[in-house]
Structure formats: C-alpha cells, structure tokens
Amino acid sequence: MTVLxxxxxxxxxxxxxxxxxxxxxxxxxxxxxxxxxxxxxHHAQKILAIFAAMRDFAKHLASAGHRVCYLSIDDPHNLQSIPANLDRLIARHRVTAFEYLAPDEWRLDRQLADYAEALAIPAAMRDSEHFLTGRDEAAGFFGSRRRWTMESFYRRMRARHGVLMTSAGAPVGGRWNFDAENRKAWHGSPAEPAECRAMHDHRDLWAQIVAAGVDSFGEPRAEHLRWPLNRAEAVAQLDVFVDRALPYFGDYQDAMSERASRLFHSLLSFALNVKMLSPREVIDRAEQAWRDEAAPLAAVEGFIRQILGWREYVRGVYWARMPGYASSNVFGHDRELPGWFWTGDTQMNCLRHAIGQSLEHAHAHHIQRLMLVGNFALLAGLDPQQVHRWYLGIYIDAFEWVEMPNTLGMSQFADGGLLATKPYVSSAAYIHRMSDYCGGCRYRHAERSGERACPFNALYWDFLARNRGVLAGNPRLAMPYRQLDRMPDTRRDALRKRAAEVLDRLDAL
Known part of the structure; x- marks a missing residue:
C-alpha cells in the first residue's frame, strides 16, 4: 500500500x-x-527561491527518513503539469490513495479538487495547519455587510487568541490600534540594521531554470540570493528582526527613502507565505518582545496587526469572493501598464526607486506598493487586472490569496469599497512628507500644472473629478471634493490639461 x-x-x-x-x-x-x-x-528571484526552498525541504524530509519523489524542472520525465505528473507517478508506484494539503490559491484548489474527484482511488484534502482562521471564517463574521472593515475582524482575532489582551479582556494600553503613532518620516537615524540574512549561490539552479525555457523578469541575483530557504534560516531572520528592527518598526513603517530599501521591515512575508514560519510563532515572538520591554507597544501592535489582522482578513475576503473577485473593476479602468513598470526607467524618482528596487530585490514594502506604485496605477486608470498580474509576478511574497485582495481591493479600489473604506490615493504632498524622493526628482512636488509639475498632483484631482459619480458620497472624501469645488475655474482647467498631457504620454514620464 502506497499513499501519495x-x-x-x-x-x-x-x-x-x-x-x-x-x-x-x-x-x-x-x-x-x-x-x-x-x-x-514571475520575477526571477521568486522562481529561484521557491525552487531552491523546495529542494532544501525535500532533502530535509529524506534525511528524516521520509520517502520522497522530487521532479526537477529539467527532469526528462517531468510532464510540466501537476495532474499529468500525478497520473504517471500513481501508475508507476502503484499508489492506492492520494492526499494533498489544502491549496491557498483558487485555481489550484479547483484543479486538485477536480483531479481528486475523477480518480479511481481514494483521495482527500488535508488542512495545511498554518492559518489561524478557516477559509470561510471571515464570510461568516461579516455576513451580508456591504463593507468588510478589517478593524472589527482584527479586534475579534485579538480577543479570540488572547493577543495583547489584559486578564480582564481589554486591549493592553487601553487601545486596539496605535496606527496614528506609526507615521514618521525617516531622516537617517536610527540607522537601518545591517543585512544579516544568509547568502546563497544558486547559479547552477538558475542555469537549469533558464535552460528549461522558463520566462521571467527582474534580477535573479543567483550568486547571492538572500531569501531564507529553510525553517532554520527563517527563524534566524525572525530573531534578528525582533532584536534589531522591531523596536523601530512602528515609528517608520510608512517611511520611504532612497538610502534604505529595508528600513525596519521584517522581510518575513516570503517565509510566512511558503509556511517555513507559522503566523502564531511570529505573533508570539513580537508580543514577548513587548512584555520583555524590548519593543514599544505601538511597534508591536502595528506589526501584529499585519499578521493576525490583515493577513487572515484578506485570505477570508479572497475565499469568500472568488472566482468573481478577479474581474473586479468598478471604475472601468483599461489603460495599459507603461513600459517602465518592467524596467524602472522613468523620470519620476519615487517610482524609479520603488520599481527599480522591486526589479532588483523582488521586494518593496507595503507603502511603496500602496502609495507609490498602486497610487499611480489608480490615478492613471491602469487596467486593474494588469496591475494585479504585475504585483503577483514581481513580488517574492505574492501568492494570489494575499496579493489579489491587496491589489484589487486595497490598492485599486476595484471592488468598489468592499475591503477599503476609501481609495488610497494622494498627491505628491504625501510622498514628499513620507520620503526623500522628491529632492532628486525631475518633477516638482509643489507644482500642480506645467511640464515640471509632479504627475501625481494633476492626476489626483483628475481622478476625483472623473469618478465623482462613484465616490462623491464617500464621507472620507468629503474634504477633497469640497476643495475641488472651491477651486477657481482657471486652476481646474490647468489641472485637467496637465492630467491629459500626463495620460497621453505615460511611457515617456
């Protein structure tokens, strides 16, 4: 008897x-x-790191005495699809039962469910034993509510799991959320922690991937790959983050700088999303740092909210709304992505840096993704499905269950407000306040019209004007709409003209 x-x-x-x-x-x-x-x-590093981690994991299982079959990308017997390879292996090994762990992506869930149903042998899906919620838990919590606000879900998770709670059942510090305290710009001090992640040389694996005809983009960095490839490395990275970066994470989690690509972010999302680490152990380590007085409450709460709150929440949105969620496009946006999304070759310094960093490292932190790349894409009316595919491909931690709601819901407001209470858009003022990008830019952040005016400024007001029918009733946008209505006609005309110029020449910005 053999169970595959x-x-x-x-x-x-x-x-x-x-x-x-x-x-x-x-x-x-x-x-x-x-x-x-x-x-x-996909980004080259994403393919390389996942394959390298899979190979490491297979060796770990074999060394523990487990029976392992590993099909490499260049194996002559590899039929290059999961069902075809399973058919061959089931016949070859005379398999009597098939089991698989619950996939996190809808397309794989459907493919494997259909495959299992058609098998002549017993088949079953098992729990991945990773998440703190079931697939349908968020749907059960929100029910028929029009807006699924994360904050209420997060508070329930805190109480349910006893995280940052007093013995009386109240949030420690008397507040659930310290986000208002975590919005400082970074001016160089404290210094960004030194890079301590292990470095791997996987040029041989990269050569196999290229020889197999796998297409990719971005810099492979195959001779000095920095992403953790096994649990031991991921735990070591967690230790370094908690000790050296978590104390400052809260203050500077929204900051952006040309001088630092990591700042005080954990870069643990890849290890979490491939399940080298469990969310509970990461949460517990962060909470213990606060209890040991090694990190302030605002920093720890902000970090835990991303995992216990946001990560579990977007997964719930994904499973409740798929497959229809993938086609969300409330504004009907349909512009093509500019070519510099694939090269970083733009004169807008903030986007050149954020996209260039993404192409080089397969990573950018959440504010770069949301308030630079996503902000521009929404203001410019880029096709949200193209934006989604770009995010899914470029970021090493991007798996559809977590990336799609973040992109279509949070970043592009394409779901019409199910997930976000307002579109996350801004003019250049926000970018100037939270970064040092504007000082070295061809465009001028304070100017609204003219060829040197920052494109974000005219695009911001143009976005509000052209989408008034969808957005004017949103109470969180009442103030900017009042500002728009009070503008002199000459200013509105100048903004409209500048926005049209920008949209006509996106590739040349």
Missing part, C-alpha cells in the same frame, strides 16, 4: 503533523513545473 502525498511549493511546513514520523507507505511528492512558472510572468 502532494506538497506544493508554498507548503514547506516542517512542523506539519504529516511529518511526525517516517512511514515507508507514504510517498511525498514535490514538483517543479512549467504550469506554475508560466501562469503569470
């Missing part, structure tokens, strides 16, 4: 109950397939 157990590339959880003891009747299968490299164009 499939492990996907984002299911590298060494602590899963499947691996409690070695059983020769269990065959663990991992596969590198073109099906997964080709459904969207």
């Amino acid at each position: 157990r499939l492990l996907l590339g984002d299911q590298l959880n060494a602590n899963h109950s499947w691996f409690g003891r070695a059983d020769p009747g269990m065959l663990y299968v991992l596969m590198e397939v073109r099906q997964e490299t080709g459904y969207v164009l």
Whole structure:
C-alpha cells in the first residue's frame, strides 16, 4: 500500500503533523513545473527561491527518513503539469490513495479538487495547519455587510487568541490600534540594521531554470540570493528582526527613502507565505518582545496587526469572493501598464526607486506598493487586472490569496469599497512628507500644472473629478471634493490639461 502525498511549493511546513514520523507507505511528492512558472510572468528571484526552498525541504524530509519523489524542472520525465505528473507517478508506484494539503490559491484548489474527484482511488484534502482562521471564517463574521472593515475582524482575532489582551479582556494600553503613532518620516537615524540574512549561490539552479525555457523578469541575483530557504534560516531572520528592527518598526513603517530599501521591515512575508514560519510563532515572538520591554507597544501592535489582522482578513475576503473577485473593476479602468513598470526607467524618482528596487530585490514594502506604485496605477486608470498580474509576478511574497485582495481591493479600489473604506490615493504632498524622493526628482512636488509639475498632483484631482459619480458620497472624501469645488475655474482647467498631457504620454514620464 502506497499513499501519495502532494506538497506544493508554498507548503514547506516542517512542523506539519504529516511529518511526525517516517512511514515507508507514504510517498511525498514535490514538483517543479512549467504550469506554475508560466501562469503569470514571475520575477526571477521568486522562481529561484521557491525552487531552491523546495529542494532544501525535500532533502530535509529524506534525511528524516521520509520517502520522497522530487521532479526537477529539467527532469526528462517531468510532464510540466501537476495532474499529468500525478497520473504517471500513481501508475508507476502503484499508489492506492492520494492526499494533498489544502491549496491557498483558487485555481489550484479547483484543479486538485477536480483531479481528486475523477480518480479511481481514494483521495482527500488535508488542512495545511498554518492559518489561524478557516477559509470561510471571515464570510461568516461579516455576513451580508456591504463593507468588510478589517478593524472589527482584527479586534475579534485579538480577543479570540488572547493577543495583547489584559486578564480582564481589554486591549493592553487601553487601545486596539496605535496606527496614528506609526507615521514618521525617516531622516537617517536610527540607522537601518545591517543585512544579516544568509547568502546563497544558486547559479547552477538558475542555469537549469533558464535552460528549461522558463520566462521571467527582474534580477535573479543567483550568486547571492538572500531569501531564507529553510525553517532554520527563517527563524534566524525572525530573531534578528525582533532584536534589531522591531523596536523601530512602528515609528517608520510608512517611511520611504532612497538610502534604505529595508528600513525596519521584517522581510518575513516570503517565509510566512511558503509556511517555513507559522503566523502564531511570529505573533508570539513580537508580543514577548513587548512584555520583555524590548519593543514599544505601538511597534508591536502595528506589526501584529499585519499578521493576525490583515493577513487572515484578506485570505477570508479572497475565499469568500472568488472566482468573481478577479474581474473586479468598478471604475472601468483599461489603460495599459507603461513600459517602465518592467524596467524602472522613468523620470519620476519615487517610482524609479520603488520599481527599480522591486526589479532588483523582488521586494518593496507595503507603502511603496500602496502609495507609490498602486497610487499611480489608480490615478492613471491602469487596467486593474494588469496591475494585479504585475504585483503577483514581481513580488517574492505574492501568492494570489494575499496579493489579489491587496491589489484589487486595497490598492485599486476595484471592488468598489468592499475591503477599503476609501481609495488610497494622494498627491505628491504625501510622498514628499513620507520620503526623500522628491529632492532628486525631475518633477516638482509643489507644482500642480506645467511640464515640471509632479504627475501625481494633476492626476489626483483628475481622478476625483472623473469618478465623482462613484465616490462623491464617500464621507472620507468629503474634504477633497469640497476643495475641488472651491477651486477657481482657471486652476481646474490647468489641472485637467496637465492630467491629459500626463495620460497621453505615460511611457515617456
């Protein structure tokens, strides 16, 4: 009797109950397939890091006595799709039952469910034992509410899991949310912590990937790959973050700078999303830092909210709204992405830096993603499905369950406000306040019209004007609409003209 157990590339959880003891009747299968490299164009480091981590995990399982079958991207027997490879392996190993862990992406969930249903042998899906909520928990909590605000869900999660709570059931510090205290610009002090992540040389693996004809974009950095490839490295990265960066994370989590790409961010999302780390252990480590007085409450609460609140929440939105959520486009935006989304070659310094950093490191922090790239895409009316595919491909931590709601809901407001209470748009004033990008830019952040005026300024007001029918009733936009209505006609005309110029020459900005 042989049970084939499939492990996907984002299911590298060494602590899963499947691996409690070695059983020769269990065959663990991992596969590198073109099906997964080709459904969207991915960053080179994303492909490289996932494959390298899968290979490391397979070795870990084998060394623990488990029976492992690994199909590399260049294996001549690799049929390059999950169902085709499973068919071959089931026949070859005379498999009597098939099991797989619950996929996190809708397309894989449907593919494997359909595959399992058609099998002539018993098949079952098992829990990945990773998340703190079930797929349908958010839907049950929000019910038929028109807006699913994260804050109420987050408070429920805090109380349910006893995180940052007093013995009397109240939030520590007397408040649930310290976000208002976490909005400082960074001027160089305290210094960004030194880079301490392990460095890997995977030029041989990268050569295999290229030889197999896998398309990608971005810088592979195959000779000095910095992403954790196993649980030990991920835990070490968590330790360094808690000790050196978490104390400052809150103050500067929204800050942006040309002089620092990481600042005080954890860069743990890749390790979390491929399940090297569990969300609970990350939350517990952060909370303990506060209890040990090693990090301030505002920093710890802000960090925990991203994991216990936002991460679980967007997963709930995803599973409640798929597959229809993928086509969300409340504004009907349809402009093509400018070519510099793929090169970083733009004269707008903030976007040149954020996109260039993304192309080089497969990473940018949440404010760069939301208030630079996403802000511009929404103001310019870029096709939200194209924007979604770009985000899904470029960022190493981007898996559809977490990326799609963040992009279509939070960043592009394409769902009409299910997820976000207002569109996250701004003029250049916000970028100037929270970064040092504007000083070295061709465009002038304080100017609204003229060829040297920052494109964000005219696009901001043009976005509000052209979408008044959808947005005018939003109470959080009452003030900017009053400002727009009080503008002299000559100023509105100048802004409209400048916006038209910008939109006519997006590729040349």
